[in-house]
Amino acid sequence: MSTFRNNQGGLTDRSKPLRFRFNGREYSGFSGDTLASALLANGVHLVSRSIKLHRPRGIFGAGAEEPNAILQIGSGNAFDLPNQRATQVELYDGLVAKSVVGWPSPQFDVYGVLQWLKPFLPAGFYYKTFMWPASLWMRYEHFIRRMAGLGISPTEADPDIYDKRFAHCDVLVVGAGPAGLATALAAGRTGARVMLVDEDSRAGGSLLGAPAMIDGKPSEQWIATALAELGAMPHVRVLARATAFGYFDHDLVAVAERITDHLPPGSTNLPRQRLWRVRARRVVVATGAIERSLVFKDNDRPGVMLASAVGTYLNRYGVRCGRRAVVFTNNDSAYRTALDLHAAGIAVAAVIDSRTGPQGAGPDAVRAAGIPLLDSSVVSSTRGRKRLSGVSVMRVSGDAVQQGFETRIDCDLLAISGGWSPAIHLHSHAGGKARWDETTLCFVPGDALQQNVSAGAAAGNFDLAQSLAEGHAAGASTAAACGFGGSPGASPTAAAAAAGSAISPLWLVPSPAPADDARKFVDFQNDTTAADIALAVREGYHSIEHVKRYTALGFGTDQGKTGNINGMAILAKTLGQSIPETGTTTFRPAYTAAAFGALAGADTGALFDPVRVTPMHEWHLQAGALFEIVGQWHRAWYYPHAGEDMHAAVQRECRAVRNGVGLLDYSTLGKIDIRGPDAAEFLERVYTNGWKGLGVHRCRYGVMLGEDGMIFDDGVTTRLGDQHFLMTTTTGGAARVLSHLERWHQTEWPDLKVWMTTVSDQWSTAVIAGPKSRELLSRVCTDIDLAREAFPFMSCREGSVAGIRARVLRVSFTGELSFEIMVPASRGLALFQALEVAGKDLGITPYGTETMHVLRADKGFIIVGQDTDGSMTPQDMGMHWIVGKRCDFIGWRSLSREYSTDPQRKHFVGLLTDDPKAVIPEGAQLLAEPSTVIPAQMVGHVSSSYFSPSVERSIALALVKGGQQRIGEKVHAALADGRFIAATITKPLFYDPAGERQNV
Amino acid sequence: MLLIECPWCGQRAEIEFSCGGEAHIARPADPGSMSDEAWADYLFMRKNTRGLHREQWNHSSGCRRWFNVERDTVTYRINAVYRMGQNAPEASA
Structure with missing residues (x-):
């Protein structure tokens, strides 16, 4: 048993050891571990270097909030996964992981020298320095990206398969923590169709890291009982490892279920992930809350961790994150961590509380345990190189530290808590605004705009007993709103928490020197410091949206889950305004990244776009x-x-x-069967020529226009009976033409008795x-x-x-x-x-x-879409003969618009090259003179061009401005290599002009 | 993704439909009498409504029927669905 793993307790299975490799070294963990918990159990904190300054960084959180432990998983093949949070990667035997920032390793990173250059690398440094000269940016970017390390995507095709499906339910519950479980139980008992999804491999949410008593029994048992009850309800579906990552219009929630990510790659033939598109009548968001960081000098050293994460590693994984801990907080929740560490036999050197005289159960218990409690105090800085070795503590008065009263405490673990931010992401995706709560110092969900409600910590309710009651009530009310009047049963209960002291704002921890702000990190992933935010304000960026983009605050893969609110509060203070005045940023999907594979599902390769082949x-x-x-x-x-x-x-x-x-x-030609007493009348409206006079068993060529007068499609239509026609369309236009016909019939001429159906296949x-x-x-x-x-x-x-x-x-x-x-x-x-x-x-x-x-080019027959491009009238194409005298067909009025009758419009003509062997490339631009003067005066372009064996020479079809008046004139086709091909404009008809060959 | 109630098929996901743009643009009865400008207005000019907007939708991967939808372009809420030829609901917002 390693020094950092307890011999008992927690939810890992000590009978199933698993081997894994990290940065080339072999380690072992247990079934039930995450990669992060297994690394910590082996005493590994340092896992990466920061992206810009290459400062050593350690595991900071225990879940989706993790900013530092972003690792490459895999052994260098097509199964590799870049940018994975070690805190959410479940350990399997043979797992291989490595750091992506830090060369050759995070331990010995040659770019580490950058951290000493921080004074010269403020926010905007790269924009200001490397954008000039612009021509060199591409070269700089190459090196900057290599230094930064962004993970390595495999270049091979993804060997995994994916699945995607719809699901419908009455109540979708997101989050299987105490509030979510209570919701699902209440709604499920009424008979409502319930889906309960949770991103974790186990249900329980916060209870996994902070066990409690519920309904008189340990929470672990209560969770098992609740899952058993839900499992017995056939109308309830519970999904683990399933992240609701986006809330879209009309209560559509996208859920990515990770089916095999916790197994060795290629070890099953199951889909790797499944995308559930859940359409719910009501959604209960019970996604909990995310603990915030604290912003003090050198707060980013490995060994500085969120207090709740320290508690989770201890209680869930039996992992001790250090030997000697200090706890630093501005609120009551971290006292639980101090007490849990103490109970596990880990020395707690001190609890540092920025508040004055904190009261309540937590502080009382800490004092009773003999843990030194320093109130009105802050951690002003930390020591250590690749691992924390100690902290400096100073007393505060107001917003400043008291100089000369610095205490140094040796420790290898600093558990910090800056308060909690409800995970309001899904509420925000659904269009709801956030409301600042002055008591709990966090954004809580405002009015919901869709059929969603929030419950428990996600609603800003951090008390377990109240969360259970709120979840139960949400389950009962949403089920009732869906028409389920059954009994929701009794609400689970827990002991009410004793009153404590309120959280006190501590957005930017004071320290003796203003220059310290350049080492107070707000966003670990982007190395954004308090000084960067102040700089942004000095440079004129005052809107949070601008400051975010200038400093990259919240732009990492963690989207600033632990740091954004601190950054916003620091901005508010710099601007001398309140946090609500500064505003929150709008959360957008995805809550955590969704795999492209899951979004695509099985719609890849040949299934991405169906291939149609003929029976031949x-x-x-x-x-x-x-x-x-x-x-x-x-x-x-x-x-x-x-x-x-x-x-x-x-x-x-x-x-x-x-x-x-x-x-x-x-x-492949499109074929539409058209019948009805008004079929001929209908054709006369959609084609430019007459159809009523067409005899049975006769065929006629027709051109179809859009209402704008431009050629839309063409083809031959045959009269099979008095009220029966068979229309053919271009191959590519078949579906478009049927839609066009149906639309005009249904929306403009529903009185016409005509029916049409596709018979192409x-x-x-x-x-x-x-x-x-x-x-x-x-x-x-x-x-x-x-x-x-x-x-x-x-x-x-x-x-x-x-x-x-x-x-x-x-x-x-x-x-x-x-x-x-x-x-x-x-x-x-x-x-x-x-x-x-x-x-x-x-x-x-x-x-x-x-x-x-x-x-067909020999004969000058057009191909719609090749010789026309949606901007050509029949007259442009020299097909005046096909436009009837009637004035009621689609597009008729547009043919007489000033625009359509301009004699300088491009006309369809033929081209004969001076050199009969020279074939002009299709698409070539035509000039009046062989000139390279820019801008070139282009008179047209070539639409079709071939060497025709029928006339044993090169022929081309072209669209030339005023071409019908320019027969016999010379044009010059410009080639890409600078040469020109001279050609004479002709009529677009090169072979058998009298049309005798088809009349034999 | 919107959930659209086809008047013939009931509620279906947006991916089964295609949107045809603004509804209730009557085709002029006598195009020949219209000025170029008036005709261009009919052809090209469309409202860019903020709020309740009436538009044509087609259940293109379903029954292939065209119908009208009154939709709020801010919230994307669908206020009413009605068949071709039926009157639009009374101005409701």
């Missing part, structure tokens, strides 16, 4: 296709033969379509295109007359293809004779296979989206 996907894979990602779709891009690059493959595929027959998977489409496509189709389709006159261009037939019921559309996106064959999705693959076999001797060639793009 396997066929494409076997044919060697490469894929292009279009929205969520993976579309066959091109099918390279052995030795072919993309250019060669695309040229071959293009020639096959122009000269033989090509096969394209067109299944219900139909597979194969396109056969090329002069031999009719021949091919005739081999697999015998019940449709395919003759030119019998099945004219832009019409539709229903029949069977390869024995599959099919809709066949004679439309063309290539300019060639072409058929789109639509079959039920489940038969798409069979259709493709049948066409492949039937077309073998015709040289049938699969082609992908790239070839499709080249072939």
Whole structure:
């Protein structure tokens, strides 16, 4: 048994020793230990160096408030966890931890020299010094960050899995301390659905560190009884290791449950953490309170700890944090620590109380135990290098120390208490303000803005008996508010505390020299001192929000849980105003950091964004296709033969379509089935052209505008019956178009009798295109007359293809004779296979989206989203012909706005390069002259550009200012390398201008 | 995350919905008679209300119905939910 571990008492399991390593040395602890308690049991206090001044720092707290013991957990692999609070890391066998600040170690830190430079490193030092010259900041930053040490994130992918789920309950109780347990019992007994969550591995809260008698039995037994009663209620769920880290709108509380963090990495196949999104009808915040630090000279030495933490290590873990202790306080709570230490046989050299003549049970018991009690006194400074060796005590009168009356006391442990701050974080997340209480000197919850109430210490009620009663009442009232009228049973009881002396303000401990303020630390994690706050005020920062940002007060991973109120009070005093006038800062989620993994849950990798593939996907894979990602779709891009690059493959595929027959998977196109007596009327309102006159089994191309007159989507719509249409949309626009149609129908034209539904996934489409496509189709389709006159261009037939019921559309996106064959999705693959076999001797060639793009560019057919960008009208695109004479379609009025009719708008044109082999990069800017003068006078940009085998030269589509009036003029495309490509503006049509090839 | 009561499906989490912005912007009956300025006002100008704000919401991952919500832009409290075509609640705040 180590010198610092008691042989009995506490909640660790001495029959289960655990080995662990810290900074390369082997230690042992027990099951039930945290990393912090195990280190302290081995006499290790010094765990890190401070971030800026590299001062030695030790374990300070015992829970979420810990500012110093922020360690790297793991042995240098993908499971590593940076920035973990040792006070909340549960020990497991084989745990490896190391410090992140201090090189080569916190014991021998070469940067430790910085602490002697403190007079030259005030708040704002880095801003003032290293921001100039600006060009060097990046270099400075590299070194400053390495010196500071911020933890090391693994570079590998996170090997853990995570889970996330919703939960609903009547009453969510946050915190399983005395108030929370009383709340859960009362609410649960009424039959209300209760969730009780606590960040700790054990229920009990403050009772774990400060046991008491409840209902006449030791609190440990009472907790067990309460958990057993709750466990027997099927409508109650209790979660341990579950931190409610954020309270969001409409009573949604986010809870991160740590499922395997207390086990060796990779030792289970359970999710590491689970994010619970709890929607509660009522929330009881019973999150307790956090003890405050005291601000005196050299208050940051290892061995200086919160009094409540010292009590917790002793009572919960059986760990003695030192051999000879001094207790320093401005309130009654630390007397308990002094008495517990004394009872455990640890020498308590003195209790230093800043108050004059403190009365009550605590001081009486201390005096009775023979512990020296020095009142009207403060610890004015500490001694020791890497560990506390003694303190100086001075008497105070008013706000000053009495010079010449300094007492030196040797000790290796200083337990301090500056009072308590209720953990009002969740109340604040929920929108509630804080109210300053002059009696208890803390911010307590003001009016709640959501369905939350606070109980116990979180509400500023620090008495156990009253906390139990308040928790019970909160449980009863919230359950009743949810309609549960059952009996909440009797409230647990504890003995009422004897009256004591009130807490007395001690925000900044006086000391003999004003220069001492530069070593009185307010925020340990950011090395913010009392002098820094005074400096900020002198430099003109008076708002707490500004002072925080200038001094970094409260900006660490601990968010200033132990120091913020002291800092605010010091600011208030410097400004000569009250604390409420200075204001509190608003707490924002997260209370403690939540793992990104838990927030993502299982929504990572392939599940982050679903991948959509067509029924022919396997066929494409076997044919060697490469894929292009279009929205969520993976579309066959091109099918390279052995030795072919993309250019060669695309040229071959293009020639096959122009000269033989090509096969394209067109299944990804959006398809919307539209029916109803007003279907044609509806189409006339959402498209720019006429639809009522379209014959049954005829197809028509349509362009859809937004109300702003800009092209939104396009596609071919087929009339399948008098009241029945099949609309196609762009692949990427399918969902957007359906939403657009539904919105206009539901919000503007609910009188129209029309119904629409997506059928994109219900139909597979194969396109056969090329002069031999009719021949091919005739081999697999015998019940449709395919003759030119019998099945004219832009019409539709229903029949069977390869024995599959099919809709066949004679439309063309290539300019060639072409058929789109639509079959039920489940038969798409069979259709493709049948066409492949039937077309073998015709040289049938699969082609992908790239070839499709080249072939349509030959014809100047636009691709919405590539040649348009949401700012192009049909007129801009040279499509005046598609805009009907009617004036009631969406976007009509916008087409005549002055803005839309400006002749200098960008127009859709073709470009032919002077050098027929030079292909302009898509996106290239166009200039009137090849000039490098800045700013360049840009006249347009290239939207599509290819080498076209159809015309055996480079072609491009572009948007050029006033382009329709500039046909024949020269423009120059600027390349990234400074060169220019000269080109002539043409009409956007390069191949078969009369359109004869599709009409054969 | 808001809890929104779809008039058809009941209470659902905000992630099932999409917001369509300000409600009760009537589409002009005769756009042809409008000045460019008046038309642009209809097209682009929206209120930036502090307090009770009426907006369109769509249960896009649910029943796909559009409906109206009266929501306080300060507290995010939802004051009323009502169907398309129904009258807005009396000015309540």
